[in-house]
Amino acid sequence: MPTTDAPAWDFVGHYVGRDSVVPDFGALGKYEFVAEALLPITRGIVEAARIQAGETVLDVGARNNAALLAAQAGARVTAIEISPRLLDVARAALKDYPDTRFELADVARLPFPDASFDVVIDAISLMFGADREAAIAEMARVVKPTGRIVWTGWFGGDAISEAAKIQISDTAAVVGHAPFPYSYWGNEAEMRALFAAQGFQVQVTKHPDVTTGPAPREFLAGLDQVHPVSRACSLALEKAGVLEQTMERMASVLEKANEDPDGGTKLSRFYVSGVATR
Numbered sequence: 001m002p003t004t005d006a007p008a009w010d011f012v013g014h015y016v017g018r019d020s021v022v023p024d025f026g027a028l029g030k031y032e033f034v035a036e037a038l039l040p041i042t043r044g045i046v047e048a049a050r051i052q053a054g055e056t057v058l059d060v061g062a063r064n065n066a067a068l069l070a071a072q073a074g075a076r077v078t079a080i081e082i083s084p085r086l087l088d089v090a091r092a093a094l095k096d097y098p099d100t101r102f103e104l105a106d107v108a109r110l111p112f113p114d115a116s117f118d119v120v121i122d123a124i125s126l127m128f129g130a131d132r133e134a135a136i137a138e139m140a141r142v143v144k145p146t147g148r149i150v151w152t153g154w155f156g157g158d159a160i161s162e163a164a165k166i167q168i169s170d171t172a173a174v175v176g177h178a179p180f181p182y183s184y185w186g187n188e189a190e191m192r193a194l195f196a197a198q199g200f201q202v203q204v205t206k207h208p209d210v211t212t213g214p215a216p217r218e219f220l221a222g223l224d225q226v227h228p229v230s231r232a233c234s235l236a237l238e239k240a241g242v243l244e245q246t247m248e249r250m251a252s253v254l255e256k257a258n259e260d261p262d263g264g265t266k267l268s269r270f271y272v273s274g275v276a277t278r
């Protein structure tokens with residue numbers, strides 16, 4: 001993955017960060033809608049963190065859901081976001097928790113002293129391009145020796161990930177480089193090795209998830225309006241005049257795998273959550 005000198009997302013001009021180059025989730029699409037749809041997964045990740053009242057929790061890539069759930073569980077929450085607009089969304093969502101601390105920061109450069117937190121949570125946040133080595137090193141630095149880091153990734157191999165792979169590889173073909181590998185934080189062996197390098201052991205759990213919606217083509221078109229990653233890819237594909245062909249191939253992958261007999265979309269996939277401890 002690129003670090004400082006080669007921003008992977010410069011093809012749409014919407015990227016943020018210095019070490020971890022990520023699409024700006026606040027500037028493209030309307031991530032709030034996607035976050036709502038993913039709320040059950042976020043709940044599962046926060047549950048995996050087994051937060052106790054009074055614990056200090058750092059939510060990386062906060063937007064709002066995981067930070068809010070942690071605050072509701074009685075944690076003292078610090079929320080970081082790399083996207084200024086989404087930091088404001090998080091602030092608004094946590095207005096009833098005035099002790100929450102908010103920082104505009106990249107996970108690769110956390111503005112906190114060593115051993116500051118009992119728990120660090122990455123709820124579907126870092127899988128879109130954060131530099132894994134840098135992110136894990138920083139999360140490991142700021143978590144207490146007895147603390148835990150909880151992260152997430154898509155497992156891959158299902159129709160939604162196959163469609164996303166088409167979108168990503170077609171985008172790579174028109175812009176000259178791939179934005180990020182799809183199962184970036186979901187490959188157990190890779191994650192084990194990356195955390196082991198920081199002195200952590202990991203416990204990985206594979207969870208089923210079912211995505212439902214209108215018919216596959218409508219579902220894709222709707223997702224493309226709100227999901228920042230899809231938006232970023234579509235802007236590049238449209239500019240190159242190949243958007244329709246890519247969308248067509250993506251739709252046919254979803255249609256083939258569709259489990260909804262009544263014309264809507266029902267697709268099963270898996271995500272992975274991991275808990276890292278020393």
Ligand SMILES: C[S@@+](CC[C@H](N)C(=O)[O-])C[C@H]1O[C@@H](n2cnc3c(N)ncnc32)[C@H](O)[C@@H]1O
Pocket residue numbers: 017020022024025026035042060061062063064065066067080081082083086105106107108122123124125126128130131
């Ligand atoms: C898919 S959203 C998940 C939002 C949130 N965790 C939730 O539960 O709703 C990913 C979020 O992570 C943020 N993000 C991605 N990479 C980041 C990084 N390197 N440092 C800080 N935030 C990052 C994005 O701006 C975005 O808000």
